[in-house]
Amino acid sequence: xxxxxxxxxxxxxxxxxxxxxxxxxxxxxxxxxxxxxxxxxxxxxxxxxxxxxxxxxxxxxxxxxxxxxxxxxxxxxxxxxxxxxxxxxxxxxxxxxxxxxxxxxxxxxxxxxxxxxxxxxxxxxxxxxxxxxxxxxxxxxxxxxxxxxxxxxxxxxxxxxxxxxxxxxxxxxxxxxxxxxxxxxxxxxxxxxxxxxxxxxxxxxxxxxxxxxxxxxxxxxxxxxxxxxxxxxxxxxxxxxxxxxxxxxxxxxxxxxxxxxxxxxxxxxxxxxxxxxxxxxxxxxxxxxxxxxxxxxxxxxxxxxxxxxxxxxxxxxxxxxxxxxxxxxxxxxxxxxxxxxxxx
Amino acid sequence: xxxxxxxxxxxxxxxxxxxxxxxxxxxxxxxxxxxxxxxxxxxxxxxxxxxxxxxxxxxxxxxxxxxxxxxxxxxxxxxxxxxxxxxxxxxxxxxxxxxxxxxxxxxxxxxxxxxxxxxxxxxxxxxxxxxxxxxxxxxxxxxxxxxxxxxxxxxxxxxxxxxxxxxxxxxxxxxxxxxxxxxxxxxxxxxxxxxxxxxxxxxxxxxxxxxxxxxxxxxxxxxxxxxxxxxxxxxxxxxxxxxxxxxxxxxxxxxxxxxxxxxxxxxxxxxxxxxxxxxxxxxxxxxxxxxxxxxxxxxxxxxxxxxxxxxxxxxxxxxxxxxxxxxxxxxxxxxxxxxxxxxxxxxxxxxxxxxxxxxxxxxxxxxxxxxxxxxxxxxxxxxxxxxxxxxxxxxxxxxxxxxxxxxxxxxxxxxxxxxxxxxxxxxxxxxxxxxxxxxxxxxxxxxxxxxxxxxxxxxxxxxxxxxxxxxxxxxxxxxxxxxxxxxxxxxxxxxxxxxxxxxxxxxxxxxxxxxxxx
Numbered sequence: 001x002x003x004x005x006x007x008x009x010x011x012x013x014x015x016x017x018x019x020x021x022x023x024x025x026x027x028x029x030x031x032x033x034x035x036x037x038x039x040x041x042x043x044x045x046x047x048x049x050x051x052x053x054x055x056x057x058x059x060x061x062x063x064x065x066x067x068x069x070x071x072x073x074x075x076x077x078x079x080x081x082x083x084x085x086x087x088x089x090x091x092x093x094x095x096x097x098x099x100x101x102x103x104x105x106x107x108x109x110x111x112x113x114x115x116x117x118x119x120x121x122x123x124x125x126x127x128x129x130x131x132x133x134x135x136x137x138x139x140x141x142x143x144x145x146x147x148x149x150x151x152x153x154x155x156x157x158x159x160x161x162x163x164x165x166x167x168x169x170x171x172x173x174x175x176x177x178x179x180x181x182x183x184x185x186x187x188x189x190x191x192x193x194x195x196x197x198x199x200x201x202x203x204x205x206x207x208x209x210x211x212x213x214x215x216x217x218x219x220x221x222x223x224x225x226x227x228x229x230x231x232x233x234x235x236x237x238x239x240x241x242x243x244x245x246x247x248x249x250x251x252x253x254x255x256x257x258x259x260x261x262x263x264x265x266x267x268x269x270x271x272x273x274x275x276x277x278x279x280x281x282x283x284x285x286x287x288x289x290x291x292x293x294x295x296x297x298x299x300x301x302x303x304x305x306x307x308x309x310x311x312x313x314x315x316x317x318x319x320x321x322x323x324x325x326x327x328x329x330x331x332x333x334x335x336x337x338x339x340x341x342x343x344x
Numbered sequence: 345x346x347x348x349x350x351x352x353x354x355x356x357x358x359x360x361x362x363x364x365x366x367x368x369x370x371x372x373x374x375x376x377x378x379x380x381x382x383x384x385x386x387x388x389x390x391x392x393x394x395x396x397x398x399x400x401x402x403x404x405x406x407x408x409x410x411x412x413x414x415x416x417x418x419x420x421x422x423x424x425x426x427x428x429x430x431x432x433x434x435x436x437x438x439x440x441x442x443x444x445x446x447x448x449x450x451x452x453x454x455x456x457x458x459x460x461x462x463x464x465x466x467x468x469x470x471x472x473x474x475x476x477x478x479x480x481x482x483x484x485x486x487x488x489x490x491x492x493x494x495x496x497x498x499x500x501x502x503x504x505x506x507x508x509x510x511x512x513x514x515x516x517x518x519x520x521x522x523x524x525x526x527x528x529x530x531x532x533x534x535x536x537x538x539x540x541x542x543x544x545x546x547x548x549x550x551x552x553x554x555x556x557x558x559x560x561x562x563x564x565x566x567x568x569x570x571x572x573x574x575x576x577x578x579x580x581x582x583x584x585x586x587x588x589x590x591x592x593x594x595x596x597x598x599x600x601x602x603x604x605x606x607x608x609x610x611x612x613x614x615x616x617x618x619x620x621x622x623x624x625x626x627x628x629x630x631x632x633x634x635x636x637x638x639x640x641x642x643x644x645x646x647x648x649x650x651x652x653x654x655x656x657x658x659x660x661x662x663x664x665x666x667x668x669x670x671x672x673x674x675x676x677x678x679x680x681x682x683x684x685x686x687x688x689x690x691x692x693x694x695x696x697x698x699x700x701x702x703x704x705x706x707x708x709x710x711x712x713x714x715x716x717x718x719x720x721x722x723x724x725x726x727x728x729x730x731x732x733x734x735x736x737x738x739x740x741x742x743x744x745x746x747x748x749x750x751x752x753x754x755x756x757x758x759x760x761x762x763x764x765x766x767x768x769x770x771x772x773x774x775x776x777x778x779x780x781x782x783x784x785x786x787x788x789x790x791x792x793x794x795x796x797x798x799x800x801x802x803x804x805x806x807x808x809x810x811x812x813x814x815x816x817x818x819x820x821x822x823x824x825x826x827x828x829x830x831x832x833x834x835x836x837x838x839x840x841x842x843x844x845x846x847x848x849x850x851x852x853x854x855x856x857x858x859x860x861x862x
Contacts, residue, residue: 005713011682014771283721289734339733341731
C-alpha cells in the first residue's frame with residue numbers, strides 16, 4: 001500500500017515565484033541599459049556593478065546576522081533589483097564609495113532593519129538615493145553629456161578611473177566634461193527668467209525632451225509595458241504616475257507656456273518613466289488595493305511635478321515615492337474594496 | 345441556446361488548464377463488486393448517523409442501515425445485499441487524515457434488493473412529501489459539499505418565486521463526473537429538475553454549463569427540447585474557476601450577490617447539482633435511495649483515467665485498480681479536485697457521497713512543499729479572489745494573531761477556493777491560514793456567545809434576588825403597618841417566643857451553614 005503526502009490544498013503548482021518576477025524586472029531593463037550606454041558611455045554599467053556587488057555583500061552579511069538561510073534570499077534577486085534601480089538614479093561615473101554608501105543604507109537600514117524583504121515601508125533604492133543625494137550634492141549633479149554633443153567626453157577608461165578614484169584622469173576637469181541634465185538646466189535657466197523657447201534652443205534638447213534621455217525613457221517604457229504584459233506589475237501605478245505628472249504639467253503649461261516645460265518634456269525627462277514603471281511599482285512599499293494604487297501613483301506623479309516646479313531639486317520622483325510610501329497604509333485602509341455579499 | 349453576452353462575471357477567478365479530456369474519452373464504466381464496503385457514519389454537516397443494524401445481520405440492497413443523527417445528517421443504505429461485519433474505526437476521507445467509525449459490510453454477491461419505497465406521482469408532489477422522500481433516500485449534495493438535500497429543500501420550501509439553478513458547472517480541473525452524467529443521462533436529470541420545479545412551484549430552472557463542455561451542452565439542449573418544458577432553459581457560462589461555486593454561479597446568472605451570512609435562497613435562487621437532481625428523480629419515481637455515484641479517476645498518476653459508477657463504500661483502491669493502476673509518476677492522492685480536494689495518505693478509504701473525483705497527481709504536476717518566501721504585497725491574490733477580499737491583509741492580521749481583525753475584514757466570506765494560493769509568488773499557503781483563522785474565529789464566537797448567556801443568567805438571577813428582597817421588605821413593612829401601635833403580645837406568649845428564638849440562635853451557631861441567601 002502506497003503512502004501519499006498529505007500536505008493541504010491546493011495541489012497545483014504555483015504560477016510564479018518571487019525570483020521569476022524579479023529576474024523579469026531585471027531582464028526588461030536590458031534594452032534600456034544598452035541604449036543608456038550607447039548615449040552616455042559605460043558609467044551606468046559600472047554603477048550597476050558596484051551597487052550589485054555591495055548590495056549582495058550587505059544582504060549576505062545581514063542575513064548571516066539574522067540567522068536566515070542565504071540561498072533563498074539571495075536567490076530571490078530582490079537585492080539586485082534594488083541595486084540596478086539605485087545605480088540607474090546616479091550619474092554615470094559616480095565614485096564607487098558613494099554608490100556603496102547608498103547601497104549599504106538601502107539594504108541594511110531601509111530593508112533589513114524593518115524586517116527584510118516584504119516588510120520595508122520605504123522603497124530601499126529611493127531611500128539610498130535620497131541619502132546620497134543629500135549627502136553628496138556635488139557629485140550627484142555631475143552628469144555626463146550625451147555622446148556626440150561635445151568632443152571632450154570621458155572615454156570608457158576615464159569613466160572607470162573616475163568611478164574608482166573620484167578623479168578624472170588625463171588632465172580633464174569635471175567642469176569641462178559634465179553637464180546639467182535637461183531638467184536641471186531648465187530649473188537654473190528658469191530662475192534666470194529665461195523663457196522656455198530659449199531654453200529649448202539648447203542643443204541638449206532633442207525631439208521632445210533631452211537628447212539621449214528621451215530614448216532611454218522610451219526603452220524604459222517599453223520594458224515596463226512588457227512587465228505589464230507578463231503580469232509582473234499591474235497597469236494601475238504606472239498609469240496613475242504618468243497621469244499624476246501629466247495633469248498638473250499640462251495645466252501649468254496651458255496657463256503659461258513661456259515659463260513651463262511642455263507636458264511631453266516632463267514625461268520623457270528625468271526619472272518619470274523609470275519611476276512610473278519600476279520604482280513606484282515596487283509592491284512592498286506601495287499601496288495594495290487597486291483603487292489605492294491609483295491614488296498612490298497619482299500622488300507620486302503630482303509630488304514629482306511639484307518638486308520639479310517649485311522645489312529645490314530638479315527631479316522629484318524619489319521624494320514622491322518616499323512620501324507616498326508613508327501614505328500607503330492609510331490609503332489601503334480607506335480603499336478596501338467591498339467584500340462579496342457585504343454592504344457598502 | 346442562450347448565449348454568452350448574458351453571462352455576467354464575478355470578481356477574480358482563474359483560467360485553469362481543465363485536464364478534462366483525459367477522463368472523458370470513454371463512457372462511464374462499472375466496477376466489480378468489492379469484497380468489502382465501508383460506510384463512514386460521520387457526515388460533513390450534521391451529527392454522525394446512528395446504525396440500525398448489528399454485526400451478523402444480513403441486509404438487503406437499498407435497506408437503511410443507519411438513520412440520520414439529526415436533521416443535518418443523512419441516512420445510509422446498504423448498496424447491495426451483504427452481511428454486516430460490524431463497526432470499525434477506519435481511515436476516512438478527512439482533511440486531517442483522521443479515522444472514523446465505519447459500518448463494514450461484506451457483499452454476498454447475490455444482489456438482492458429490499459422492496460423499494462412506493463413510487464410518488466411527480467406531477468402532484470407537495471414540498472413536504474418531497475422533503476420526506478429525499479430524507480428517506482439519504483440524498484446529499486453530490487457536487488462535493490454533501491449538505492443534506494432534505495435540509496436544503498426544507499429551508500427553501502417557505503420561499504416564494506424561487507429560480508432553480510441546475511448546476512452543471514464543474515469548474516475544478518480534472519473532475520468530469522457531472523460532465524459525463526449530463527452526456528449520458530441528460531433526460532433523467534431534467535425529469536428530476538421538473539419534479540423539483542413542480543414541488544417548489546418555481547417558474548424557472550436555469551441549467552448552467554460552461555461553454556467548453558460542448559457535448560454536455562448538446563445533450564442537455566436536446567433533452568430540454570425533448571422534454572418540452574417551457575420553464576427549463578440552458579445557459580452557457582464562461583469557463584473560469586470557481587464558477588461552479590454556488591455563490592459565484594448565482595452571481596454569474598443574476599448579477600446579484602448572496603448577502604453576508606445568507607444563502608442563495610435569500611435572493612431567490614436555489615442551486616442543485618445535476619447528480620443530486622438525478623438522485624431525486626430516482627428516489628421519487630423509482631423509490632431508490634442514494635447508494636452509488638459517478639466518480640472520476642484521473643491524473644497523470646493513473647494509467648487509464650475515466651469515470652466509474654461506484655457503490656458508496658467502495659475502497660478507492662478498487663477504483664484506481666479498475667483505472668489501470670498507478671503510473672510511476674504518482675505522487676499525490678486526492679479526493680476531489682486539485683484546488684479544494686482532500687489529500688489522502690492511502691487508497692484504503694472508501695468512496696463517500698462527496699467523492700466526485702479521485703485524483704492522482706504526478707510528481708511533475710503537483711506542488712512541491714518548497715521554501716516559503718515572505719509576502720511581497722504584490723496583490724496578485726487580491727486580483728483573483730472571487731470573494732473580493734484582500735487576502736494579503738487577512739494574512740498579515742492572522743500572522744499578527746489578530747483573528748478578530750481578520751474576521752472584521754470579511755474572513756467569513758472566504759470560500760477557500762485556493763485561487764490566492766495558486767498565484768502567490770511567495771508560495772504562502774494562504775488558504776491553510778484562513779482555515780485556521782476561521783476555526784479560531786468560530787471558537788471565539790462560541791465562547792463569546794456562551795459567556796453572554798452566562799452573563800445574562802447572572803443578571804437575571806441578581807434581578808430576581810433583588811426583586812425578592814424588596815418584596816420581602818414591602819411585606820414586612822405592610823405587616824408592621826397593619827399591627828396596631830402599642831399592642832403587646834401577652835406575657836405567656838412572649839416567653840414562649842423568647843424560648844424559640846434562643847433555641848434557634850443556639851442551633852444556628854452549632855451548624856454554621858454557607859447558604860447566606862436565606
